[in-house]
Amino acid sequence: MNPTGAVAHPKPKMIVLALAAVAIAFLILALASTALAGSGGISTGGDGGGAKLTKQSSGSKAKYKRLWNRVTSRDRRWARRTSACESGGDPRAIGGSGRYRGAFQFMKATWRVAPKSPGGDPIVYTYRTQAVVAVALKRRDGRHHWPSCG
Numbered sequence: 802m803n804p805t806g807a808v809a810h811p812k813p814k815m816i817v818l819a820l821a822a823v824a825i826a827f828l829i830l831a832l833a834s835t836a837l838a839g840s841g842g843i844s845t846g847g848d849g850g851g852a853k854l855t856k857q858s859s860g861s862k863a864k865y866k867r868l869w870n871r872v873t874s875r876d877r878r879w880a881r882r883t884s885a886c887e888s889g890g891d892p893r894a895i896g897g898s899g900r901y902r903g904a905f906q907f908m909k910a911t912w913r914v915a916p917k918s919p920g921g922d923p924i925v926y927t928y929r930t931q932a933v934v935a936v937a938l939k940r941r942d943g944r945h946h947w948p949s950c951g
Contacts, residue, residue, distance in 0.1 A: 857926045861919060865930040868917065872936055879939065879951075880905075880932040886950030892928040904928050905935040905947065916941050 872880075881890070884904040888894035892904040900908060903923030907915070912923045916937035923931055944951035 855925060857919075857930060861930070862927060865927065865933050868933045869929045872933065876936045876939075877932075880936055883935065883947050883950050884928070884932065887947065890928065892926065892931055893924045895924065904931045907931070907934075907946075911938070911946060 884890045887901075887906040888896070888904050890904055894904065894906065895902055896906055902909065902912070903926070905923075907923045909922060912918055912934065913920050915934050918934045919926065919930065923934075938946060939951065
């Protein structure tokens with residue numbers, strides 16, 4: 802209270818400055834997390850117990866290139882739309898705290914048993930390899946593996 806008995810209020814300028822500081826802090830955090838996520842700089846710990854990721858072999862790439870060339874244009878369009886919705890088409894995307902992996906956000910268990918899957922971790926493989934597996938899985942099981950995007 803002040804000498805006249807009225808309740809003292811903080812100065813409006815101080816409130817504005819405090820709100821601006823909070824807004825700037827949130828903006829900095831949002832920009833930093835976006836930059837790290839886009840660069841692959843955030844580890845989600847979803848590598849299945851520290852397994853080392855390796856690159857797809859050139860022989861394997863050639864095999865999946867041949868398989869991709871046999872995929873119909875309709876299935877190619879489905880693959881593009883689905884992967885764009887699931888991960889922005891990023892074959893190294895990791896979502897759900899590491900549970901969902903690759904362009905089609907496969908669970909590792911699904912990836913391992915899917916038709917034409919080379920096994921291992923989907924993010925080791927190219928988009929084309931992941932797309933061949935996704936199309937084969939869709940043709941076998943339907944679209945239920947991608948309830949929101951497929």
